[in-house]
Amino acid sequence: MSQPLRVGVAGLGTVGAGLLRLVQAHGNRLAATIGRPIVVAAVSARVRDKERGVSLAHPKWFDDPTQLAADASIDVFVELIGGDEGVAKTAVEAALAAGKHVVTANKALLARHGTELAQLAEKNGVALNFEGAVAGGIPVIKTLREALASNQIRRVYGILNGTCNYILTKMQDEHRAFADVLREAQARGYAEADPTFDIGGFDTAHKLALLTSLAFGTRVAFDQIDVEGIEAITQADIEAADDLGYRIKLLGVALLTESGIEQRVHPAMVPQHSAIAEVSGVTNCVAVDGDFVGNLLLVGPGAGSTATASAVMSDILDIARGAMSHPFRVPAAKLQPYVRAGLGRHQGAYYVRLAVYDRPGAMARIAGRMGERSVSLESIVQRRPRGAQIGINARLEPGAPTPVILITHETTEEAIRQALEAIHRDGNVSEKPQMIRIEPL
Numbered sequence: 143m144s145q146p147l148r149v150g151v152a153g154l155g156t157v158g159a160g161l162l163r164l165v166q167a168h169g170n171r172l173a174a175t176i177g178r179p180i181v182v183a184a185v186s187a188r189v190r191d192k193e194r195g196v197s198l199a200h201p202k203w204f205d206d207p208t209q210l211a212a213d214a215s216i217d218v219f220v221e222l223i224g225g226d227e228g229v230a231k232t233a234v235e236a237a238l239a240a241g242k243h244v245v246t247a248n249k250a251l252l253a254r255h256g257t258e259l260a261q262l263a264e265k266n267g268v269a270l271n272f273e274g275a276v277a278g279g280i281p282v283i284k285t286l287r288e289a290l291a292s293n294q295i296r297r298v299y300g301i302l303n304g305t306c307n308y309i310l311t312k313m314q315d316e317h318r319a320f321a322d323v324l325r326e327a328q329a330r331g332y333a334e335a336d337p338t339f340d341i342g343g344f345d346t347a348h349k350l351a352l353l354t355s356l357a358f359g360t361r362v363a364f365d366q367i368d369v370e371g372i373e374a375i376t377q378a379d380i381e382a383a384d385d386l387g388y389r390i391k392l393l394g395v396a397l398l399t400e401s402g403i404e405q406r407v408h409p410a411m412v413p414q415h416s417a418i419a420e421v422s423g424v425t426n427c428v429a430v431d432g433d434f435v436g437n438l439l440l441v442g443p444g445a446g447s448t449a450t451a452s453a454v455m456s457d458i459l460d461i462a463r464g465a466m467s468h469p470f471r472v473p474a475a476k477l478q479p480y481v482r483a484g485l486g487r488h489q490g491a492y493y494v495r496l497a498v499y500d501r502p503g504a505m506a507r508i509a510g511r512m513g514e515r516s517v518s519l520e521s522i523v524q525r526r527p528r529g530a531q532i533g534i535n536a537r538l539e540p541g542a543p544t545p546v547i548l549i550t551h552e553t554t555e556e557a558i559r560q561a562l563e564a565i566h567r568d569g570n571v572s573e574k575p576q577m578i579r580i581e582p583l
């Protein structure tokens with residue numbers, strides 16, 4: 143048996159403690175598989191005597207993760223602290239500069255500084271592995287980096303945030319309002335006390351930025367992503383989608399177009415009977431469309447102590463075997479500048495929900511505004527809501543606005559936006575029009 147691989151783990155929370163449990167449960171089996179033991183030689187966290195459900199009798203303790211990162215007692219630094227700046231960044235930089243391999247699950251850090259950290263890793267001839275950073279237990283990083291490396295990827299997209307998918311699934315299944323389900327998700331610990339990061343789409347955007355770079359060989363460009371969250375989705379949209387044969391999912395989508403790459407995070411309509419529509423609750427999925435492989439869909443737990451520890455350990459095992467890859471598939475110096483395809487030129491069909499005042503000529507004017515921008519309509523449905531719980535008067539008093547659902551044929555985002563702005567300005571609708579993109583699958 144060869145020399146043990148000595149691992150230093152900084153951060154002993156949900157993922158870090160899970161990783162230590164995995165080493166304890168499967169250490170012997172792993173050593174037999176790779177031909178060398180994995181030893182947790184050192185650890186760091188904020189509070190030394192916190193009960194973590196794992197034995198910390200043997201590893202050396204460090205109060206300061208940055209000291210641990212460069213310590214001679216470790217070969218690999220595993221960063222499981224989190225955050226895009228501060229100690230996580232300092233410690234990762236220190237480890238790479240000291241010639242230590244780094245494994246991290248920190249998507250926020252990589253979304254902000256991934257290109258520079260990859261350059262630093264390559265300059266020092268060490269690994270920067272991050273399987274746990276996207277979609278938890280789903281092995282999507284290595285799928286893109288290795289298994290699909292021969293393909294020209296055309297699109298990669300997925301459900302990348304369990305909190306949002308849980309909320310949308312509950313709204314769908316239990317006919318409940320967004321705010322109500324969010325409160326329950328917070329009470330159950332599925333959503334943070336400040337949920338903005340998840341429901342605003344930013345967590346999905348962090349993960350998408352990494353998938354985009356891996357798929358298209360471009361520099362990590364988190365700040366170039368068009369991001370919309372799920373806050374504006376109402377029960378009326380969920381019900382209308384259901385009637386029209388769709389489900390609403392928060393998607394992160396990276397699409398290769400003639401003018402560059404679209405990176406977008408937004409709620410999207412997906413066909414009810416598609417595999418992605420079936421991904422419910424906190425489960426995640428990632429779909430990849432490659433020119434030789436075709437379409438594939440990976441589905442599984444997108445977070446959690448054990449699933450993420452499984453992903454982190456897969457990165458450690460690669461290092462133990464001596465299997466090194468460029469962090470973003472191609473050498474960091476060869477990552478191409480990201481060319482953003484503006485969303486205005488996005489082509490697709492759209493769902494629109496309007497609350498239209500019952501006035502003579504209102505619908506004709508709305509259709510006219512669509513026509514002016516060459517937006518043609520596949521269907522127009524005047525909808526009575528199913529029940530009072532959706533917040534719109536179920537019986538509709540005289541003069542109350544009528545919910546009208548439009549589905550467009552394929553058009554450009556610029557055209558539909560201009561048409562909806564004009565419709566809003568005309569004053570025949572009582573609120574800002576709701577617009578949801580229909581994602582072709």
Ligand SMILES: NC(=O)c1ccc[n+]([C@@H]2O[C@H](COP(=O)([O-])OP(=O)(O)OC[C@H]3O[C@@H](n4cnc5c(N)ncnc54)[C@H](OP(=O)(O)O)[C@@H]3O)[C@@H](O)[C@H]2O)c1
Nearest residue numbers: 153154155156157187188189222223224247248445446450
């Ligand atoms: N949770 C998941 O399901 C999941 C899934 C995928 C990726 N991730 C990523 O994995 C990383 C860790 O997430 P987590 O959920 O495990 O976080 P967590 O439960 O909040 O744990 C964070 C750990 O970092 C330690 N820490 C914080 N500041 C520190 C400092 N200044 N010095 C030393 N240690 C410090 C904490 O110490 P104390 O325990 O002493 O407070 C704690 O052990 C994040 O980047 C996250 O985005 C998490």
